[in-house]
Amino acid sequence: xxxxxxxxxxxxxxxxxxxxxxxxxxxxxxxxxxxxxxxxxxxxxxxxxxxxxxxxxxxxxxxxxxxxxxxxxxxxxxxxxxxxxxxxxxxxxxxxxxxxxxxxxxxxxxxxxxxxxxxxxxxxxxxxxxxxxxxxxxxxxxxxxxxxxxxxxxxxxxxxxxxxxxxxxxxxxxxxxxxxxxxxxxxxxxxxxxxxxxxxxxxxxxxxxxxxxxxxxxxxx
Amino acid sequence: xxxxxxxxxxxxxxxxxxxxxxxxxxxxxxxxxxxxxxxxxxxxxxxxxxxxxxxxxxxxxxxxxxxxxxxxxxxxxxxxxxxxxxxxxxxxxxxxxxxxxxxxxxxxxxxxxxxxxxxxxxxxxxxxxxxxxxxxxxxxxxxxxxxxxxxxxxxxxxxxxxxxxxxxxxxxxxxxxxxxxxxxxxxxxxxxxxxxxxxxxxxxxxxxxxxx
Numbered sequence: 001x002x003x004x005x006x007x008x009x010x011x012x013x014x015x016x017x018x019x020x021x022x023x024x025x026x027x028x029x030x031x032x033x034x035x036x037x038x039x040x041x042x043x044x045x046x047x048x049x050x051x052x053x054x055x056x057x058x059x060x061x062x063x064x065x066x067x068x069x070x071x072x073x074x075x076x077x078x079x080x081x082x083x084x085x086x087x088x089x090x091x092x093x094x095x096x097x098x099x100x101x102x103x104x105x106x107x108x109x110x111x112x113x114x115x116x117x118x119x120x121x122x123x124x125x126x127x128x129x130x131x132x133x134x135x136x137x138x139x140x141x142x143x144x145x146x147x148x149x150x151x152x153x154x155x156x157x158x159x160x161x162x163x164x165x166x167x168x169x170x171x172x173x174x175x176x177x178x179x180x181x182x183x184x185x186x187x188x189x190x191x192x193x194x195x196x197x198x199x200x201x202x203x204x205x206x207x208x209x210x211x212x213x214x215x216x217x218x219x220x221x
Numbered sequence: 222x223x224x225x226x227x228x229x230x231x232x233x234x235x236x237x238x239x240x241x242x243x244x245x246x247x248x249x250x251x252x253x254x255x256x257x258x259x260x261x262x263x264x265x266x267x268x269x270x271x272x273x274x275x276x277x278x279x280x281x282x283x284x285x286x287x288x289x290x291x292x293x294x295x296x297x298x299x300x301x302x303x304x305x306x307x308x309x310x311x312x313x314x315x316x317x318x319x320x321x322x323x324x325x326x327x328x329x330x331x332x333x334x335x336x337x338x339x340x341x342x343x344x345x346x347x348x349x350x351x352x353x354x355x356x357x358x359x360x361x362x363x364x365x366x367x368x369x370x371x372x373x374x375x376x377x378x379x380x381x382x383x384x385x386x387x388x389x390x391x392x393x394x395x396x397x398x399x400x401x402x403x404x405x406x407x408x409x410x411x412x413x414x415x416x417x418x419x420x421x422x423x424x425x426x427x428x429x430x431x432x433x
Binding site: 112 | 248250251252254255256257426427
């Protein structure tokens with residue numbers, strides 16, 4: 001699917017003159033960037049710089065005050081309501097705390113019925129969790145919840161993955177594990193846009209990077 | 222009054238966090254998978270309908286079977302030939318089965334109507350607790366106003382569940398028919414669903430608002 005897309009579209013994400021204001025406060029200001037299909041792009045910035053808001057706008061959850069977002073050449077809010085075949089982890093993964101990790105993924109997968117139980121188990125294993133762990137997610141550590149959030153984002157084999165600080169809350173081994181996973185996904189042709197506080201992580205993983213400062217986006221490399 | 226009020230209050234409490242809290246806590250995961258805000262909203266209304274159905278069925282079974290269990294004489298003395306007019310001489314005739322059907326339809330449609338209003342208001346004010354308090358307030362005001370203003374009863378939201386205030390039982394209440402109640406509730410459902418969708422369609426899905 002991903003390779004099919006890459007032959008048709010030049011850009012996975014194209015953002016033009018994007019601004020977002022909430023109650024008069026400027027959150028995003030005149031953002032312009034493009035992410036070519038098949039790349040790993042990163043955005044670095046401090047807390048409150050606007051990284052999560054930008055991902056929310058790109059994922060169709062928040063409406064821009066002005067400007068345009070195109071995902072695989074389809075205009076968000078005009079051609080499509082939410083980006084097609086896109087997985088996202090933005091801030092908290094929104095888990096049902098009384099269910100196990102496997103059950104959380106199973107319930108979500110039933111909405112579209114694109115994957116089976118084996119696919120779910122493989123996805124959970126790929127993020128370093130045990131699919132047979134019956135504990136409710138309320139007993140999970142922050143890192144385990146984060147891994148499960150990444151599993152939700154990638155479980156339906158998306159063409160585009162949006163990850164908000166994917167290594168947040170993970171131990172060094174967990175970070176290494178997630179980095180390997182992201183590189184493997186990218187090798188399959190999946191486009192990834194992630195945010196991070198760590199310049200080291202951005203430099204290590206991405207081939208296109210930006211810095212966000214007070215709602216403005218600047219190219220890094 | 223408490224027997225009428227408490228089961229309803231419990232219902233609106235149970236469904237309190239169905240809409241806004243889910244949207245603010247799980248919306249960023251659910252909506253992109255669903256692919257449509259309308260899909261999410263219509264799913265909420267459908268879920269509310271199913272909840273109403275289950276709740277009212279449970280309520281009726283609890284009252285009828287529970288009463289029989291507590292005092293089996295009620296079950297032993299059950300007489301299918303007893304009609305409404307034998308209980309209220311001036312009322313129209315309904316059999317026990319028809320009466321249960323009437324109560325079920327009035328309760329289900331009223332709970333769905335006020336439930337939709339509650340969900341819509343929670344999206345509007347972005348706090349589930351406010352919408353719960355609003356519905357409780359509406360029920361209490363409707364209940365108290367209806368005591369001394371019989372001409373106003375049929376216009377008050379929530380009174381549609383009061384079987385004994387309908388004209389076919391209480392002839393002193395003007396023009397409060399079963400059909401009126403169903404039409405009233407249907408209108409309230411339609412208006413709430415449309416306004417709710419209008420809000421959902423424009424709502425930014427963030428986690429800025431804390432759980433109430």
